[in-house]
Amino acid sequence: MxxxxxxxxxxxxxxxxxxxxxxxxxxxxxxxxxxxxxxxxxxxxxxxxxxxxxxxxxxxxxxxxxxxxxxxxxxxxxxxxxxxxxxxxxxxxxxxxxxxxxxxxxxxxxxxxxxxxxxxxxxxxxxxxxxxxxxxxxxxxxxxxxxxxxxxxxxxxxxxxxxxxxxxxxxxxxxxxxxxxxxxxxxxxxxxxxxxxxxxxxxxxxxxxxxxxxxxxxxxxxxxxxxxxTSTVSTNLMRELMYRGPSSAEETHLLDSEVIGNLFGGADNTEGVKSFKEKRPAKFSANMVDDPPQAYPWWYATRTDSRPHVKGKNPKPRL
Structure with missing residues (x-):
């Protein structure tokens, strides 16, 4: 499995x-x-x-x-x-x-x-x-x-x-x-x-x-x-980095680099920068169901049950 x-x-x-x-x-x-x-x-x-x-x-x-x-x-x-x-x-x-x-x-x-x-x-x-x-x-x-x-x-x-x-x-x-x-x-x-x-x-x-x-x-x-x-994707990933992060600064740096690299130029990053420049509230649209970064998830969790998905909507395949 x-x-x-x-x-x-x-x-x-x-x-x-x-x-x-x-x-x-x-x-x-x-x-x-x-x-x-x-x-x-x-x-x-x-x-x-x-x-x-x-x-x-x-x-x-x-x-x-x-x-x-x-x-x-x-x-x-x-x-x-x-x-x-x-x-x-x-x-x-x-x-x-x-x-x-x-x-x-x-x-x-x-x-x-x-x-x-x-x-x-x-x-x-x-x-x-x-x-x-x-x-x-x-x-x-x-x-x-x-x-x-x-x-x-x-x-x-x-x-x-x-x-x-x-x-x-x-x-x-x-x-x-x-x-x-x-x-x-x-x-x-x-x-x-x-x-x-x-x-x-x-x-x-x-x-x-x-x-x-x-x-x-x-x-x-x-x-x-x-x-x-705030971006729901950003807040979730930062919480996961704290709870599911590596055990050393060097490993953390490599993971940080991968995750933030995945976000550069994405929908929420683009909107966050644009809204700041235009001095208006941001309208973040990405979510962790449809728009997770390629690096996510970076851990192998002990399985208690499978993560559900919305009925009638196939989850994105993960590498």
């Missing part, structure tokens, strides 16, 4: 409107909400109003489905995730409990990890607007997102050691990269809950806001700035 080009990718049918999809534990809104067509910025709201948006298998499946669509949908430029009510996400739903994984097998897949990988594989900028408490998987599913903004007094906790569990949702990969090994070890070893403004979280949140009500509007300001002024 060619891991770089897995056979028979799943086909995804994109909706005319995300608000019409039969989701039960998430809701998706245009920005502005009154818009009838899918807008460049969309808001995904965790929606379990009677359970503090606690994580379930159904929530996992709906999030996986939504981020697959966002990844493939050229209409969507930025995704903002928030939660309904006072909490962002209370973590796993303890009323449902945990099911024991399959023993002595690689077949067991952590649900939080499936969501984190879905967000990580989404080639659009993603923003977590954490307006209230986020513990366990409630915070770990924010780690693969591009940007996190939070209410400064939101309660944040990596509480796994206090539940007899270990880090999940790929958080042992993301957390040390975002805040450093020392702070990550402190947080998971104590399992304590702290306010978002605690210095232990330095580097995790790019902005802290003074009230819960300020978080989503600020996240939307950032999302609109990104959607209106």
């Amino acid at each position: 060619d891991l770089k080009h897995p056979a028979d990718p799943k086909q995804v049918e994109l909706p005319s409107s995300y608000s019409d999809l039969p989701f039960e534990q998430i809701r998706i809104f245009n920005v502005p909400e009154s818009a009838k067509e899918v807008t460049p910025v969309v808001v995904l709201q965790l929606y379990r109003p009677n359970n503090y948006n606690a994580f379930t298998d159904k929530l996992m499946r709906e999030l996986e489905t939504a981020y697959e669509m966002f990844d493939l949908d050229g209409r969507v430029k930025v995704v903002v995730m928030t939660g309904y009510g006072k909490m962002f996400c209370a973590g796993a739903d303890l009323d449902i409990g945990f099911s024991r994984g399959l023993e002595h097998t690689k077949d067991n897949r952590d649900g939080g990890g499936r969501v984190s990988l879905g967000i990580h594989r989404c080639r659009k900028p993603t923003i977590a607007a954490i307006h209230g408490s986020a513990v366990g998987v409630g915070i770990t599913m924010s780690l693969p997102q591009t940007i996190r903004v939070a209410y400064e007094k939101a309660k944040i906790g990596f509480v796994f050691a206090r539940r007899g569990l270990v880090m999940e949702a790929c958080s042992s990969f993301f957390l040390p990269k975002l805040i450093g090994m020392g702070r990550a070890l402190h947080l998971v070893t104590t399992g304590s809950v702290y306010e978002a403004k605690n210095p232990l979280f330095n580097g995790l949140f790019s902005e802290l806001l003074p009230s819960p009500e300020a978080v989503l509007p600020r996240a939307l300001e950032i999302a609109n700035e990104i959607a209106n002024n």
